[in-house]
Amino acid sequence: MFSGPPPSDYFAIFGIEKKLALDVEDLQRRFYDNSRAWHPDRHARAGAEQLAYAEEASATLNDAWRALRDPVTRAEYVLKAEGFNIGEQRGRDVPPELLEEVFALNMALEEAREGDAQAKDDVAASLAKFEGLLREIDAERDRIFQAYDANPNRETLAGLRALLNRRKYIQNLVRDARAALA
Amino acid sequence: MSLFQIDFGNEDKPHKVVGIDLGTTNSLVAFMDLTAPKVIPGPDGNPIVPSVVSIPEHGEPIVGSAAMSRLISHPDRTIYSVKRLMGRGVADVQEELKLFPFHIAAGSESVIQLELGGKRFTPPGISAQVLRQLKKNAETYLGESVDHAVITVPAYFNDAQRQATKDAGRIAGLQVMRLVNEPTAAALAYGLDKRNNGIVAVYDLGGGTFDISILKLHDGIFEVLATNGDTHLGGDDFDNLLLRVALEDIASEWGVDLSGDQVAVQTLRRAVIDAKHQLSTLAATTIAFHYQGRAYRRELTRDVLEKLITPIVNKTLGPCRSCMADAGVTPEQIDEVVLVGGSTRIPLVRQAVRALFKAEPHTELNPDEVVAMGAAVQAGILSGHVHDKLLLDVTPLSLGIETMGGVVSKLIHRNSTIPATAAETFTTAVDGQRNVLIHVVQGEREMVRDCRSLARFDLKDIDPVPAGMAKIEVRFLIDANGILNVSAKDLRTGKEQTVEVKPSYGLSDEQVEAMILESFAKAEEDFNERQVREARVEADRILNAVDKAKGDDAYMELSDAERATVDNSIAELLLAYHGENHHLILDKMEALNKATMKLAELMMNTAVRGALKGTKIDA
Ligand SMILES: Nc1ncnc2c1ncn2[C@@H]1O[C@H](COP(=O)(O)OP(=O)(O)O)[C@@H](O)[C@H]1O
Ligand SMILES: [Mg+2]
Numbered sequence: 056m057f058s059g060p061p062p063s064d065y066f067a068i069f070g071i072e073k074k075l076a077l078d079v080e081d082l083q084r085r086f087y088d089n090s091r092a093w094h095p096d097r098h099a100r101a102g103a104e105q106l107a108y109a110e111e112a113s114a115t116l117n118d119a120w121r122a123l124r125d126p127v128t129r130a131e132y133v134l135k136a137e138g139f140n141i142g143e144q145r146g147r148d149v150p151p152e153l154l155e156e157v158f159a160l161n162m163a164l165e166e167a168r169e170g171d172a173q174a175k176d177d178v179a180a181s182l183a184k185f186e187g188l189l190r191e192i193d194a195e196r197d198r199i200f201q202a203y204d205a206n207p208n209r210e211t212l213a214g215l216r217a218l219l220n221r222r223k224y225i226q227n228l229v230r231d232a233r234a235a236l237a
Numbered sequence: 238m239s240l241f242q243i244d245f246g247n248e249d250k251p252h253k254v255v256g257i258d259l260g261t262t263n264s265l266v267a268f269m270d271l272t273a274p275k276v277i278p279g280p281d282g283n284p285i286v287p288s289v290v291s292i293p294e295h296g297e298p299i300v301g302s303a304a305m306s307r308l309i310s311h312p313d314r315t316i317y318s319v320k321r322l323m324g325r326g327v328a329d330v331q332e333e334l335k336l337f338p339f340h341i342a343a344g345s346e347s348v349i350q351l352e353l354g355g356k357r358f359t360p361p362g363i364s365a366q367v368l369r370q371l372k373k374n375a376e377t378y379l380g381e382s383v384d385h386a387v388i389t390v391p392a393y394f395n396d397a398q399r400q401a402t403k404d405a406g407r408i409a410g411l412q413v414m415r416l417v418n419e420p421t422a423a424a425l426a427y428g429l430d431k432r433n434n435g436i437v438a439v440y441d442l443g444g445g446t447f448d449i450s451i452l453k454l455h456d457g458i459f460e461v462l463a464t465n466g467d468t469h470l471g472g473d474d475f476d477n478l479l480l481r482v483a484l485e486d487i488a489s490e491w492g493v494d495l496s497g498d499q500v501a502v503q504t505l506r507r508a509v510i511d512a513k514h515q516l517s518t519l520a521a522t523t524i525a526f527h528y529q530g531r532a533y534r535r536e537l538t539r540d541v542l543e544k545l546i547t548p549i550v551n552k553t554l555g556p557c558r559s560c561m562a563d564a565g566v567t568p569e570q571i572d573e574v575v576l577v578g579g580s581t582r583i584p585l586v587r588q589a590v591r592a593l594f595k596a597e598p599h600t601e602l603n604p605d606e607v608v609a610m611g612a613a614v615q616a617g618i619l620s621g622h623v624h625d626k627l628l629l630d631v632t633p634l635s636l637g638i639e640t641m642g643g644v645v646s647k648l649i650h651r652n653s654t655i656p657a658t659a660a661e662t663f664t665t666a667v668d669g670q671r672n673v674l675i676h677v678v679q680g681e682r683e684m685v686r687d688c689r690s691l692a693r694f695d696l697k698d699i700d701p702v703p704a705g706m707a708k709i710e711v712r713f714l715i716d717a718n719g720i721l722n723v724s725a726k727d728l729r730t731g732k733e734q735t736v737e738v739k740p741s742y743g744l745s746d747e748q749v750e751a752m753i754l755e756s757f758a759k760a761e762e763d764f765n766e767r768q769v770r771e772a773r774v775e776a777d778r779i780l781n782a783v784d785k786a787k788g789d790d791a792y793m794e795l796s797d798a799e800r801a802t803v804d805n806s807i808a809e810l811l812l813a814y815h816g817e818n819h820h821l822i823l824d825k826m827e828a829l830n831k832a833t834m835k836l837a838e839l840m841m842n843t844a845v846r847g848a849l850k851g852t853k854i855d856a
């Protein structure tokens with residue numbers, strides 16, 4: 056028989072401790088192993104109770120895999136678990152320190168669309184700058200991840216939310232710039 | 238591995254589970270034969286059962302090829318491509334109504350009611366006829382009863398369409414163990430898992446639907462990364478286009494518009510389909526159509542066909558690109574491409590696929606059979622015969638609930654691996670409020686009006702508390718079939734909360750139950766009918782024999798009274814013969830047997846004497 060409901064915690068369902076810096080390959084291996092064990096198709100001939108357990112465990116596992124494989128959604132999950140309010144992120148407002156750069160990129164994108172060959176170089180230059188920023192943000196993010204894993208308290212995460220918002224915003228700019236150059 | 242133990246102890250003895258491809262155009266059934274899937278032939282030796290059902294004036298519905306020939310002789314009693322109507326309301330199918338000879342009755346808002354020969358049928362009811370035929374074919378072939386099945390559906394089918402397919406299975410007396418997406422089934426059949434960690438694209442263009450799925454393979458796990466498609470795109474669209482062109486052509490040549498003449502339209506439809514098929518291998522052919530003493534012949538080249546259908550073929554490319562984007566792969570990362578569905582025999586389609594994915598597509602397996610074979614593999618997984626494979630599929634459409642101002646709040650995103658869950662807490666707006674109504678929709682758009690309504694869930698008998706105090710947690714679970722299940726809990730009391738489901742489209746549970754009962758009653762009726770039929774065959778035999786015996790010399794040896802008894806018994810048997818009670822027929826046969834016993838003996842003696850005489854002569 057099954058002892059109680061399957062765990063609802065995303066880390067627990069993988070049988071791992073709560074950590075922000077994760078080995079995604081290891082996570083994927085666990086995802087496949089646990090899927091083999093729990094997927095309802097493996098319990099099709101079992102009683103209703105076992106089947107319900109399998110369905111529940113699989114569903115949580117699938118949701119957990121979706122959330123934890125990506126550093127951003129993983130961080131969001133932990134932020135939420137630590138009681139931070141993570142509302143709908145629009146990523147529309149320009150971070151003030153980026154105003155000038157964003158303006159320059161938008162100008163260049165506009166000119167490139169109108170067929171200005173020179174503008175493409177400007178887009179490329181902007182793109183390089185933003186890609187550099189992304190790398191910095193990721194490095195900062197990883198530092199926070201490690202700090203939290205070493206000492207999991209709420210305060211460590213204070214700056215993470217803002218950092219992720221900034222990242223989302225820049226990521227969108229990078230996507231647009233790449234599309235314009237492609 | 239896991240921290241959690243699962244008890245594998247109490248598994249039942251495996252039943253035979255078959256795999257069924259319930260197609261728009263053609264349907265097939267397959268099973269796992271030792272280690273490989275195998276399609277099951279029908280009585281005519283052909284595994285393909287055309288998804289056509291005809292309702293004759295008397296007797297059983299006719300299914301398959303026999304029904305297909307009735308498309309021309311009885312167009313008003315015969316229906317095809319009914320899959321296009323599954324899980325839909327009349328407002329959804331206005332386009333098909335222009336092109337298909339569906340007669341839809343009033344009151345078809347949430348379930349379409351088809352009128353055939355003065356009777357009413359629902360799409361699941363018609364599909365159940367096709368399933369019953371496949372079940373029968375499987376039972377005859379396997380020599381055992383078949384009550385469990387895996388049925389395939391287009392990957393892009395929504396909740397209502399899946400539910401309708403499941404209902405059809407139940408009406409046909411099948412326990413539907415699982416609905417599997419057609420492209421995923423095809424991938425299973427190909428056994429491409431031999432290669433590790435490959436990325437596979439499955440392009441499925443059949444008669445009525447188009448699906449594209451991208452899968453990642455990993456040691457026997459088939460993980461669907463993304464799926465996309467169009468439930469209204471396929472070979473039917475080519476046919477309708479060619480049909481329209483030919484009708485216009487005929488109108489200008491003959492000066493008559495045949496588009497309202499069902500017999501003419503169905504005959505011409507057959508002719509253009511034949512031409513379309515030929516052009517997959519030939520460069521040119523002729524559309525030949527004879528009608529009421531007139532002949533129409535039109536040369537059609539592959540070039541012209543390709544020009545005509547290019548816009549339709551191109552409509553498949555957008556979903557392919559979206560699918561790759563959602564899967565996060567580029568064409569270069571795709572290792573294998575698999576073609577499924579009869580319409581992928583068209584060279585232009587193959588060319589489009591090759592150009593898009595920059596790969597030579599697989600066509601080794603018969604595109605008509607591969608989906609049913611995959612369904613059989615999945616049946617093997619469920620019945621415990623196949624251990625090394627596992628399918629991780631996704632939901633094709635996002636699931637959301639209606640919020641203020643008709644805006645959708647998404648709970649489960651498209652391409653989420655299923656089973657998938659989401660929970661949402663609801664409260665009350667007014668003091669003492671007893672009900673909360675939740676409107677669930679499927680689709681990708683922001684506004685409710687642009688999505689498809691799935692169902693309304695009524696949370697009932699909420700404890701009366703001040704506004705905002707109630708806390709009802711509603712759990713949405715999309716199961717492995719891609720079908721939504723909803724449960725709710727009152728977080729204050731911890732009690733399960735009653736949820737009443739009002740599906741926006743489809744049959745209610747009661748309706749399905751009623752149809753199952755009706756089919757049982759039907760089965761009884763059928764059984765009785767068969768017994769009467771068999772009794773009559775027997776009676777014919779006896780009546781013929783007695784008739785012949787009356788000409789024998791022995792008959793004159795009977796007394797007048799004996800001859801009168803024989804005549805009486807014959808008359809009584811004839812009376813019973815025309816009734817519907819097989820017991821009575823059997824009784825009267827018995828009586829006639831008795832009445833003719835002496836006659837039979839006399840004839841036997843005569844025969845023996847004759848034989849002895851013959852012996853003497855010979856000697
Ligand atoms: N040789 C062919 N050339 C072109 N189209 C074909 C050919 N053979 C079959 N088809 C088309 O394939 C469709 C049926 O494919 P199938 O995979 O059986 O469909 P479904 O899954 O919708 O039942 C029909 O539109 C039929 O006309
Ligand atoms: Mg098909």
